[in-house]
Amino acid sequence: MSEREENGVPSKFLEIDKLLPANSPRTSGENENHVRLLAEAxxxxxxxxxxxxxxxVIDGMHRLHAARMRGDDVIAAEFFDGSEEAAFVRAVEANITHGLPLSLEDRRAAAARIIGMFPDMADRSIxxxxxxxxxxxxxxxxxxxEGRTPDETRLGRDGRRRPVNGADARKRAADAxxxxxxAPLRRIAEIAGVSIGTAHSVRKGLWRRNDVDRPSPDGNATANFRPQARTGHRSHSPERQDSQSRLLVMQKDPALKFSELGKxxxxWLHVQSVAEAKISRMTEVIPSHLLPIVADMALHSAETWNDFAEALKERWRHQSDGL
Structure with missing residues (x-):
């Protein structure tokens, strides 16, 4: 094995004859035409x-065959450390993001293999x-x-176990x-065994129905913080107009406008404000096959903003305690 610098990054060169073929998710093997194109490249x-x-080889069998076709003795490579099962999952992920995409049949077969190797992994993660x-x-x-007793929980990509029955989980979150x-959303999520995004969604639903009072920034529940009923288009709601007014005030604050992080x-807040005005139109342009992916990304973004809000409230409480 030799090494050299490529774009400032050490690149390992392995002897081709010492490499073993991939445990590939491609059921039909490598595509000869694609190999030929890579060899010419x-x-x-x-x-x-x-x-x-x-x-x-986890990812790159087409490139390996192309190197052999050119008569190369070595090939640039990176190493993956982990179990063979984890290596297969990594191979699937790599082959759906670049190069020659996996067919739908290959992706279905790969999902079945992953379920067999990691039966408690969540459907969304797979x-x-x-x-x-x-x-x-x-x-x-x-x-x-089929015919087996289903698991009650599954393991998410974040390492946390969550219940398979979403309705029961949301009920536990609502009760908490x-x-x-x-209670902070993170605490609610731990009690109910749900994601922070799910806990946030359940709490907003309870606010809308007025089943619980919306807490004020000092942590005390108060009806004054309940959201107003929404009527008409979201962009004209009182909540949105209030949010825009607050943003205008913040944009004039020297503490923010003259600080790099403040700017x-x-x-961030401007992008969020623009997004709120376009949500109803944006949902119509997303292709059906991308709906679950975009929805998952939106929930992840919601969790990030929620963590940010919790950190701000925690700082505010500490400052208030010191007054």
Whole structure:
């Protein structure tokens, strides 16, 4: 094995004859035409990915065959450290994001293999890895586990276990919120075994129905903080107009407008303000096959903003305690 610098990054060069073929998610093997195109393109291609423990190719079999076709003795490579099962998942993820995409049949077969290797992995996590909709993964799992007692929880990509039955989980979250409306979302999520995004969604639903009072920034529940009923277009709602007014005030504040991080925060809030006005139109342009992916990304973004809000409220409480 030799090394050299490419764009300032050490690149390993492995002897081709010492590499083992991939445990590939491609059921039909490599595409000869694609190999020929890569061979003609020369060596200006990304490094292949190799499982360090077994020297088996994880991603890059087309590039490996192309190198052999050119008569090369070595090939640029990066190492992956982990189990063979994790290496297969990584191979699937790599083959749906670049190069020659996996077919729908290959992605379904890959999802089935991942379920077999990681039976407690959540459908949404497997769907993200295999480039499928969570519902498709759920149906594949049902076909594979027919006649068996279903698991009550699944393991998410964040390492947390969450219940399979979403309705029961949301009910537990609602009960926890009603018991303590001022509890942080992270605490509610831990009690109910749900994501912070789900806890946030349940709490907003309870606010709209006025089942619980909306907490004020000091942590005390008060009806004064309940959102007004929404009528008409979202962009003309009192909540949105109030948000825009607050943003205008913040944009004039010297503490923010003359600080690099402050200006970045203002850009974040401006983008959020623009997004709020376009949500109803934006939902119509998203292709059906991307709906679960965009929805998942939106929930992740909601969790990020919620963590930000919780950090701000925690800082505000500490400052108030010191007054």
């Amino acid at each position: 020369g060596t200006d291609v990304p490094p292949i990915l190799v499982h360090r423990q077994t020297m088996r 769907a993200r890895s295999a480039g499928l909709a969570p519902g498709t993964v759920s149906r594949i799992r049902q076909q594979m586990t 919120i009603m018991a303590d409306p001022t 970045e925060l203002l850009r």
